[in-house]
Amino acid sequence: MIAKEQGITGIQQRIGYQFANPDLLEKALTHSSAVSPGRRTERSYQRLEFLGDRVLGLVVADLLHRRLPKANEGExxxxLNTLVRKETCADVARTLNLGPALRLGESEARTGGAEKEAILADVCEAVIGAVYCDGGFDCAFELVERLFGGMIGAANAKRADAKTALQEWAQGRGLEPPDYTEVERSGPDHAPVFTIAVKVQGFAAENASGPSKKIAEHKSAEQFLIRENVWKPTS
Incomplete structure (x- = not known):
């Protein structure tokens, strides 16, 4: 019980929200495999994940509408799709170290469920749903803004596709695929900053930083393409 309570307390500290009803957070961390079939709807994160997915989409849409006044609907x-996709949500769950706190059935735990991208993404959304249920929309908005807001500047369409563009550029010149290496991690656990270096055979490496490894990789690829005059800088 002590370890469980410490885990719940640690997660609340990392997400920056104190639950009035900690049972909601416990439910958000419970996979259906850990619950008897007759109680899965009631005691697993499935319903909270459904709710959190919608809250996340609404909050991110609101943030984009306010922060990107010159962007058209397509942009x-x-x-939005870059920020709310499974990979981004799973990255946030890893940043919050949610995996070790998950309640999993024996089989799911044995097959590495705590590290599976789909489960981590679902749990991230379930935690958002739990905060919404516990504290209302304002608290959920603050949580999403805290966890996802720092990614908005890098999550435009061009940056999201920069790695593909760089790989195609390298292959078109008969070069090996770009190599991405983490060179530094800084900042607190709840808001880390990753620095990634991208290397292409015969060219100097290019470094860039971001709130997740994927964002930093895309940014380093973009900066490489700009440096080599493949892409023009954004205005």
Missing amino acids: LSRT
């Missing part, structure tokens, strides 16, 4: 949609 807003592409950026």
Whole structure:
């Protein structure tokens, strides 16, 4: 019980929200495999994940509408999809170290469920749903803005596709695929900053930083393409 309570307390500290009803957070961390079939709807994160997915989409859409006043509908949609996709949510769950706190059935735990991208993404959304249920929309908005807001500047359509563009550019010249290496991690656990270096055979490496490894990789790829005059800088 002590370890469980410490885990719940640690997660609340990392997400920056104190639950009035900690049972909601416990439910958000419970996979259906850990619950008897007759109680899965009631005691697993499935319903909270459904709710959190919608809250996340609404809050991110609101943030994009306010922060990107010159973006058209297509640009807003592409950026929204980048921010709410499974990979981004799973990255946030890893940043919050939610995996070790998950309640999993024996089989799911044995097959690495705590590290599976789909489960981590679902749990991230379930935690958002739990905060919404516990504290209302304002608290959920603050949580989403805290966890996802720092990614908005890098999550435009061009940056989201920079790695693909760089790989195609390298292959078109008969070069090996770009190599991405983490060179530094800084900042607190709840708001880390990753620095990634991208290397292409015969060219100097290019470094860039971001709130997740994927964002930093895309930014380093974009900066490489700009440096080599493949892409023009954004205005």
